[in-house]
Amino acid sequence: MLKYRRLALVIAIMALGVFIVGCTQGNNTVEEDTPVQGEMSSEDEGTQVFSIVDDFGREVTLQKAPERIISLTPSNTEILYALGLGERIVGVSIFDDYPAEVLEIEKVGDFNGNNIERIIELEPDLVVIYGEGNEEENFRLDEAGINYVAFEPESIEAVIGTIEKIGRLTGKVDEAETLIEEMNDHMNEVLSKIEGVKPRKVFYEIWHEPLMAAGPGSFMDELMTLVGGDNIAKDTEVEYPQFDLEQLIKLNPEVYLTSVDLPEKTVESISARPGYENIDAIINEEVHLLDPNVVSRPGPRIIQALELVAKAIHPEIFK
Known part of the structure; x- marks a missing residue:
């Protein structure tokens, strides 16, 4: 069944070209996150194993914090920037437009899909996708030895969970905690008014x-x-x-x-x-x-x- 964000974004693509997300899929059981070896913070980058379980039950483990990241949807790109990872992003989709700095980054995805050849050429440490992604593209990333992680948050709680996971996988635990706290404070402020x-x-x-x-x-x-x-x-x-x-x-x-x-x-x-x-x-x-x-x-x-x-x-x- 189509989820709201995917449906709304596909509609926007037909009309204004906001951005494209993956194909429809059924519900997936999300496993518990694999515990990270040791407590990670920004100061510990490069000294820890960075490991999470994504929204489709895939354990993703990096031996060091990623230095070259490709994000294939605007929502994940916004998360990466909010965590202070903008300078590490080497590729985005044509639909990414926030924050303004993202407009200068090379575009590796458009109305026709993702340019998987160029993605591989850019040698990213991590590719962040929305939904399960394209099966053939995922296979080619695996074949090239490129790590990818997939998220599909369906609620505010799940969005916060995605931010927390990306923070852990990229060595930005402290930044993720701060961002989540700011979001919760903002939400409580709004809810208190109504x-x-x-x-x-x-x-x-x-x-x-x-x-x-x-x-x-x-x-x-x-x-x-x-x-x-x-x-x-x-x-x-x-x-x-x-x-x-x-x-x-x-x-x-x-x-x-x-x-x-x-x-x-x-x-x-x-x-x-x-x-x-x-x-x-x-x-x-x-x-x-x-x-x-x-x-x-x-x-x-x-x-x-x-x-x-x-x-x-x-x-x-x-x-």
Whole structure:
């Protein structure tokens, strides 16, 4: 089943070219992390074995902290930069655009996929991918003796876990702990502001033709629920259900959220859709377009996404 971030990003590729992630796969059991030999900190780089278990049960062990890293998705690139590893990154995808420094790094992935030949030529110590990745590409990396690690966080907790794992694998344990603490503090600050608020009925549009919602178990459903949103798609049976106009009007959201996946998608264009004039969110001008690079990337800015959603649902609290 398609996961929210992968679906949202593929949609964005078709429209704006935000970035591409891997193919659909089923759920995977994540094993416990393999204990690292000794407690690692930034000062210990080069003296420890760096070992984790990734999100697909693969044990990845490095004999020293990686000096040459390739990141094939923007979310992982943002994590690496947030941990102070920007100078070690030697390759990224064409879709990486944050922070600004990443624009100067060689591009090894684009709309057609990853340039595995160039990736091998760059001789990375570590390749960081999102999802299981491409089976043939993974085989070629193994064949070339190049270590790769795969993550697919599905919640805020899992994003924090990914940051912690990348920190351990790259010798940036202290930096990861600091970043996680800052994220938790920010999240607690946001949640304290909306504590006790009356939930508001919310709809999150994943795509418009056909109309698709963020349903139960999706990442956006978690964000909306955390900040006092009553997701009108919560009772559907899948994570990304299709909605027809009659359903939307019947459930009548007070707040309508989406991201800018097409240049022509605006508050005005959404409000002008046939039948939408009967929806409270349209009548009361509660349509909000969110930054897709923030709300679609499972990385350090995910708490910013939480705050954006909170401000859209409860604007009076954040004035």
